[in-house]
Amino acid sequence: MKQIEAVASLTALAHDSRLAAFRLLVQAGPDGLAVGEIGQRLKLPGATLNSHLNVLRRAGLVRDTREGRSIRCRADYARMDALLAFLTENCCGNDTASCTPACTPTRRKRP
Amino acid sequence: MKQIEAVASLTALAHDSRLAAFRLLVQAGPDGLAVGEIGQRLKLPGATLNSHLNVLRRAGLVRDTREGRSIRCRADYARMDALLAFLTENCCGNDTASCTPACTPTRRKRP
DNA sequence: AATATATTTCTATAATTCCGGAATTATGAA
DNA sequence: TTCATAATTCCGGAATTATAGAAATATATT
Numbered sequence: 583m584k585q586i587e588a589v590a591s592l593t594a595l596a597h598d599s600r601l602a603a604f605r606l607l608v609q610a611g612p613d614g615l616a617v618g619e620i621g622q623r624l625k626l627p628g629a630t631l632n633s634h635l636n637v638l639r640r641a642g643l644v645r646d647t648r649e650g651r652s653i654r655c656r657a658d659y660a661r662m663d664a665l666l667a668f669l670t671e672n673c674c675g676n677d678t679a680s681c682t683p684a685c686t687p688t689r690r691k692r693p
Numbered sequence: 694m695k696q697i698e699a700v701a702s703l704t705a706l707a708h709d710s711r712l713a714a715f716r717l718l719v720q721a722g723p724d725g726l727a728v729g730e731i732g733q734r735l736k737l738p739g740a741t742l743n744s745h746l747n748v749l750r751r752a753g754l755v756r757d758t759r760e761g762r763s764i765r766c767r768a769d770y771a772r773m774d775a776l777l778a779f780l781t782e783n784c785c786g787n788d789t790a791s792c793t794p795a796c797t798p799t800r801r802k803r804p
Numbered sequence: 805a806a807t808a809t810a811t812t813t814c815t816a817t818a819a820t821t822c823c824g825g826a827a828t829t830a831t832g833a834a
Numbered sequence: 835t836t837c838a839t840a841a842t843t844c845c846g847g848a849a850t851t852a853t854a855g856a857a858a859t860a861t862a863t864t
Contacts, residue, residue, distance in 0.1 A: 585712065592707035595780070597852085598700055604780075611785035611792065617811060629854050632812055637851095651810050651861040659784075666777050669706070673770075674722035681722065708822090728841060740824050743842055762831045762840045 583664040587642070591665045594641035599626060600634045604643060607657040614656035616649075694775040698753070702776045705752035710737060711745045715754060718768035725767035727760075 595601050603620050615623075621631045635655065638644040643662060646655040674681035706712050714731050726734075732742045746766065749755040754773060757766040785792035 585709070589707060589709055589712055592703050592712065596700060596703035596707040598696070599852095601696065601700055601703065605782070608781065609783045609786055611788060618809090621811095627854055628811065629813085629856090630852080633852080633854090636812090648811095648861085651808095653811065662780065666780070669716070669773065669777070670719065671716070672720045675720055677722060729839090732841095738824050739841065740826090740843080741822085744823080747842090759831085759841095762838095764841065 583668045585668075588665055588668045590641045591643055591661065594637045594643055597634065597637075599624060599630070600638055603631070603634060604638060604657060607644060607655055608659075608662070610657075612656065614646075614654045616652040616654050617646075618652065620655065694779045696779075699776055699779045701752045702754055702772065705748045705754055708745065708748075710735060710741070711749055714742070714745060715749060715768060718755060718766055719770075719773070721768075723767065725757075725765050727763040727765050728757075729763065731766065 595604060602624055606620060606623060607614055617631065617635065620626075620635075621628060624631065626634075635644060639646070641661075643658055644655050645658050646653050648654075706715060713735055717731060717734060718725055728742065728746065731737075731746075732739060735742070737745075746755060750757070752772075754769055755766050756769050757764050759765075
């Protein structure tokens, strides 16, 4: 991931409503949520929500597909992971001695 | 980590110069870098750099200690990790079946 | 076709952030 | 104390972003 893309992603997430919307989608999983559903949960006017979703879309963090007259949004996990990797890239100059446990994130357990 | 803290951290990182500075510190490791050193590497005027560092400090992502007339900055790894954890929290509703490998970030291996 | 629902685009106002020169503060050296 | 270096604060104009009403578009239903 390029720095310019990382900044776009971080900018997209750096807002109360957008971060809330993105986390809803992350937690919703592969099924995602319809735009209207997000709006109901966050209690946002349509135009406001849409402009925020557009920021997340441009950043590549949210994808969507039309389903009838609804539009279903999903978090792009690969994009999110690329962003997290970018932040910790070459942490401590890859000197594992000084890097652990200092900058080793506590990660979810793999099943 | 609270949402409001996450937004502050993301806002801090959502800028070209600030992200570059933070990554320099992440990669520098426990020794960190002096303010002036960061300024030289990023070629930023003092006032500009300082205002950016203040944003990172307020967000809790950068700590510093005075050393003589220099001030040495360090990335706060715990804070960074908390932010990454916040983003992926309860991913896919913790349904590991749908969550792997979709939203399992590839992170650095533990040594 | 006519109507209802879902979402988006357009638009304007309000609010916030960015930048860096100049002045100021802090520390160490002569 | 005087001087030099390092870093910070102050300030205000320029640029960007946020918000949401109204109008427009897309799809489904009758």
